[in-house]
Amino acid sequence: MPQTVINKLTHFMTSLKVQPYAEYPMSKIAGNQMDEATDLFAKMINAKNNEILIGGSTSINLYVLSNALKNFLKPGDEIIVTNQDHEANISPWRRLEESGAVIREWKINSNTAELEIETFKNLLSNKTRIVAITHCSNIVGSVNELKKISDLAHEKGAYVIGDGVSYAPHGFPNVKELDVDFYTFSLYKTYGPHLALLYGREEILKNLPNQNHSFLDGYYPETINPGGPNHEELSSLIGIYEYMMEFYEHHFHNSKDLKIFEKIKKINNLFAKHEEEIANPILDYISKRDDFNLIGKNKISNKNRAPTISFTSKNKSSKEISATLVKNNIATRNDNFYAWRCLKALGIDTEDGVIRISLTHYNRIQESEKLIKILDQI
Numbered sequence: 001m002p003q004t005v006i007n008k009l010t011h012f013m014t015s016l017k018v019q020p021y022a023e024y025p026m027s028k029i030a031g032n033q034m035d036e037a038t039d040l041f042a043k044m045i046n047a048k049n050n051e052i053l054i055g056g057s058t059s060i061n062l063y064v065l066s067n068a069l070k071n072f073l074k075p076g077d078e079i080i081v082t083n084q085d086h087e088a089n090i091s092p093w094r095r096l097e098e099s100g101a102v103i104r105e106w107k108i109n110s111n112t113a114e115l116e117i118e119t120f121k122n123l124l125s126n127k128t129r130i131v132a133i134t135h136c137s138n139i140v141g142s143v144n145e146l147k148k149i150s151d152l153a154h155e156k157g158a159y160v161i162g163d164g165v166s167y168a169p170h171g172f173p174n175v176k177e178l179d180v181d182f183y184t185f186s187l188y189k190t191y192g193p194h195l196a197l198l199y200g201r202e203e204i205l206k207n208l209p210n211q212n213h214s215f216l217d218g219y220y221p222e223t224i225n226p227g228g229p230n231h232e233e234l235s236s237l238i239g240i241y242e243y244m245m246e247f248y249e250h251h252f253h254n255s256k257d258l259k260i261f262e263k264i265k266k267i268n269n270l271f272a273k274h275e276e277e278i279a280n281p282i283l284d285y286i287s288k289r290d291d292f293n294l295i296g297k298n299k300i301s302n303k304n305r306a307p308t309i310s311f312t313s314k315n316k317s318s319k320e321i322s323a324t325l326v327k328n329n330i331a332t333r334n335d336n337f338y339a340w341r342c343l344k345a346l347g348i349d350t351e352d353g354v355i356r357i358s359l360t361h362y363n364r365i366q367e368s369e370k371l372i373k374i375l376d377q378i
Contacts, residue, residue, distance in 0.1 A: 001191055001192070001193075002191055002239060002242075002243035004239035004243045004246070005192055005193070005236050005243065007239060008033075008235055008236040008239040008242075009193065009232055009233065009239070012030065012033065012232040012235045012236065013232050016030040016235070017030075017231075017232065018030060020034055020231055030231065030235070033235040034229070034234045034235050037054075037234050037235055037236075037238045038054065038234070040237070040241040040260070041237055041240075043259070043261060044172050044241065044244070044260055044261060044264050045175050045183075045197075046174045046175055046176045046177070047175050047176070048202060050205075050220065050221065051199055051201065051205065051221065052197055052199050052200075053198050053200075053221040053222065053224060054187070054196070054197055054198075054229040054230075054234050055195065055197075055198060055229070056195065056196065057186065057196045058088050058089075058165050058185065059088040060196070061197075061198040061225075062088055062163075063092045064211060064224055064226065065184075065198065066093055066096060067092075068208040068211060068224055069096075069159065069208070070096050070099050070101075071208075071209050072129070073096060073100065073101050075099075075100030076100065077100070077101055077102065077128075078101070078102045078103075078104050078127040078128045078129060079094075079096060079102070079103050079128075079130040079131075080104050080105075080106055080120070080123050080124070080128060080130070080132070080158075081094060081105060082105065082106040082107075082108070082115055082132075082133055083105055083107050083108060083341040083344075083345050084113070084134060084137045084341075084342050085133070085137070085339065085341075086163065086165060086338045086339050087339070088163065088165070088338065089133075089161065090132070093130060093132045101129075101130075104123050104128075106119060106120055106123055106133075107119065107345065108140075108342065108345055108346075110346060110347070112296075113137075113139075113140045113142075113296055114140065114142055114296075115142075115144055117149075117152075120149065120152065121152065124152060124155075124156050124158075126156060126157075128157075128158040129159065131149065131153040131159070132161045133146065133149055133160065133161070133163070134162075134163045134165075134166070135162045135163060135173065135178075136170075136305075136306050137166065137308075137339070138165065138308060138337055138339055139295060139296075139339045139343065139354065139356070140295055140305075141295075141296045141297070141306045141307070141310070143303060143305055143306065146160075146178045147178050147179055150178060150179040150180050151179065159181040159182065159204070160179075160180045160181050161180070161181065161182040163185070164183055164185035165184070165185050165189060166189075166306055166308055167185070168185035168189065168190050169190055169191075169306075169360055170271055170275060170303075170360065170361075171264075171272060171303075172190070172264050172268065175199050181200065181201050182201075182204075183198075184196060184197060184199070187237065187240070190240060191240055192236065192237050193230075193233040193236055194233070195229070195233050195234065198221075198224070198225075200224070202220075205220040205221050205223075206218075206220045208220065208224055209223070210223040212224070212225065212226055212227070241260075244263070244264065244267055247267055248263045248266065248267055252266060271360075271361040272303045275306075275360065276300045276301075276307075277365065278307065278359055278363055278364065278367070279300055279307035279309065279359050279368070280300055281365075281368050281372065282309055282359075282368050282371060282372060283297075283299055283300065283309060285375065286309065286311050286375070289375075290314075291313055291315050292313055293311055293314065294309070294310075294311045295310045295311060295312075295346065295354065307357075307358075307360070308357075308359075309356065309357040309358075310355065310356045310357075312354055312355070313355075316378070317334075318334035318353050318354055319352055321378060324374070324378055325371070325375075328370075328374045330367075330371055330374060332356060332358075333356065334352060334355050334356075335353040335354070335356070336350045336351075337353070337356060357371065
């Protein structure tokens, strides 16, 4: 977590920990900081500030969203979910079967672990109302064609919910360019506290039923989320913005008049280039080992996958390999990472799971080299 986030959190807890939005100075400042955090994050993903809400987690955000959207469903309406997703973006929609929805599963290719567009086209129908799809798999690492998926789904009048939990740490999305109806990701994976962001199109949000206090009728997006956000943690999100802008100023010494999202795009490109350089040697090494099974593409090119690298061994359990890496001070684990349907489709033991290496922009090539050296001894 950047020091800027820690500083904001500490300042709120030590100087502003009062009920916000009253008239006295501390309360006004607290409310203003919460509003500023929301406004800045909206700008960083190219949304309006009344199109995002901050909730406790992605799982919570998707659950309350599914509870709101079920009011738009009739018995027999179809919902498409994948078996590549994290369970957070599967189970809330599958539960709507209890309300009469028909669940249709977009299955991965069991050889490549990829979601294929042609399969999706065959699942779409005039009854499709919701499509829930991961932007980037937390196991496979592939970046799915969310814009194309949105275009196809919208032709049928369906809503698209994008899960960006494994995408956003590698570059904030442009939600308008993706043309999704909803998009969510975990803010603790974008270097903040344990919160999550949910974006929704304004024209849809204002028509969703109120799930909050009755006096908030019409005050979207607050109407979606029962209760309110964690005050101090919401305020600390300003620190993520400050970190990104410090990053920008370090690498770019001009274009100060650029809009916030234009700066974010330049930062995204820097992240992508660096992550490609540190991840591709690992992907190449694992893919060439006869006794290892790499899941997903063996090379990052033009941000077609994230540096989230999962693999199994033919000779050792994932638990054994993960334990060896941990003993050598490489922070990893073996698990199904809540994507057990994906592992099951690939014929992988969901209890032992995969070994997953998660890289991001603050990792260095020396760490990649160390990992390869340790793996070479296994």
